[in-house]
Amino acid sequence: MYGIYIHIPFCVRKCPYCDFYSVAVEDELRKRFLSALKNEILSFGPVDADTIYLGGGTPSLLKPQEISDILEILRSHNRLSDDIEISMECNPASVTKSELKEFRSAGINRLSIGCQSFQQDLLAHLGRLHSAEESKRTVYDAQESGFSNISVDIMLGIPYATVETTKKDAEVAASLGIQHVSAYLLKICEGTPFAAGVPGVPSDDEQADCYRAFCEVMDASSLYQYEISNFALPGFECKHNLKYWNCGEWQGFGPAAHMSNGEKRFSFPNDLSSFLASFESEIPSHPTSSFTIEGTVDAEEYIIMGLRKSSGISRADLRNKFNRSFSKEQEKFLLECQKHGLVDLDKDTVRLTREGFLLSNSILSEIME
Numbered sequence: 001m002y003g004i005y006i007h008i009p010f011c012v013r014k015c016p017y018c019d020f021y022s023v024a025v026e027d028e029l030r031k032r033f034l035s036a037l038k039n040e041i042l043s044f045g046p047v048d049a050d051t052i053y054l055g056g057g058t059p060s061l062l063k064p065q066e067i068s069d070i071l072e073i074l075r076s077h078n079r080l081s082d083d084i085e086i087s088m089e090c091n092p093a094s095v096t097k098s099e100l101k102e103f104r105s106a107g108i109n110r111l112s113i114g115c116q117s118f119q120q121d122l123l124a125h126l127g128r129l130h131s132a133e134e135s136k137r138t139v140y141d142a143q144e145s146g147f148s149n150i151s152v153d154i155m156l157g158i159p160y161a162t163v164e165t166t167k168k169d170a171e172v173a174a175s176l177g178i179q180h181v182s183a184y185l186l187k188i189c190e191g192t193p194f195a196a197g198v199p200g201v202p203s204d205d206e207q208a209d210c211y212r213a214f215c216e217v218m219d220a221s222s223l224y225q226y227e228i229s230n231f232a233l234p235g236f237e238c239k240h241n242l243k244y245w246n247c248g249e250w251q252g253f254g255p256a257a258h259m260s261n262g263e264k265r266f267s268f269p270n271d272l273s274s275f276l277a278s279f280e281s282e283i284p285s286h287p288t289s290s291f292t293i294e295g296t297v298d299a300e301e302y303i304i305m306g307l308r309k310s311s312g313i314s315r316a317d318l319r320n321k322f323n324r325s326f327s328k329e330q331e332k333f334l335l336e337c338q339k340h341g342l343v344d345l346d347k348d349t350v351r352l353t354r355e356g357f358l359l360s361n362s363i364l365s366e367i368m369e
Contacts, residue, residue: 007254064102170217312351
């Protein structure tokens with residue numbers, strides 16, 4: 001089964017750490033984008049899909065009726081499963097309670113709320129527009145609006161964060177009665193204001209301590225770690241994101257969107273103007289000509305993506321899918337990692353431990369060599 005990703009490229013304001021593609025939201029530009037998006041969706045052949053994910057940007061800046069229209073196009077053009085997971089990213093304070101109810105009525109059944117922190121001073125250091133209280137209020141409003149599958153994003157290692165503030169964020173998240181938490185370490189990306197320098201960013205060792213502290217609070221809750229940065233109640237793992245980590249198939253629509261047919265990966269430029277030029281005026285007969293081939297889905301990608309999961313990867317799958325096995329040198333390195341508590345090995349499975357997750361880039365680099 002395919003997944004379907006829709007990139008909504010609009011934000012009220014760009015956060016100083018963010019390198020995801022977005023532009024300022026404007027009414028006329030939004031309408032043009034929606035028209036082009038419809039043409040792009042219709043230009044691709046129908047698929048059997050069991051997940052839809054609306055990311056961005058800030059998808060909740062679209063009106064509920066506009067989200068409803070997008071979903072109706074997808075329903076009429078594809079074969080969607082009865083139990084389809086339909087996720088939408090949402091910023092705190094970007095939606096009212098009545099809008100949340102309308103989004104739920106439109107078919108959104110999973111909400112991902114970008115809280116980042118529940119502490120006002122830390123939010124200020126991140127340049128977020130919402131308050132700590134608005135973060136919690138949006139979660140409560142979503143629950144009261146009928147959402148029973150809610151995720152919140154928390155950012156770790158942010159300016160002036162400590163183990164104590166990290167534990168507090170984790171404890172608040174665990175107390176909200178939600179089903180999923182994503183906790184990502186701050187990454188300073190080229191081309192962002194943070195890349196020019198930002199005070200108070202914890203050292204690598206301090207970030208590692210924050211990560212451990214967050215995980216320990218999650219361990220004490222009902223949320224289990226199923227991926228390097230993701231925690232869920234059993235049965236509430238993000239089905240759409242698992243397609244990425246399992247090297248599955250998905251269609252991607254909108255500027256900056258990526259897609260994979262299970263053999264090759266494609267991407268559209270980070271450019272709304274180019275997107276409008278390609279799809280606004282007509283439904284093209286060869287839409288993939290607008291996309292760039294990024295690479296092939298190979299054994300290396302299977303290893304890199306699969307080792308993000310707590311369940312790890314299967315040697316049998318590696319052989320069956322890619323006709324590949326670990327070399328003697330790689331097996332020797334994995335055994336050395338096991339001695340240091342970084343990797344768990346059994347006859348078929350290779351998985352990183354929590355300490356291994358913290359050194360995953362170095363471990364993967366060594367394996368790939």
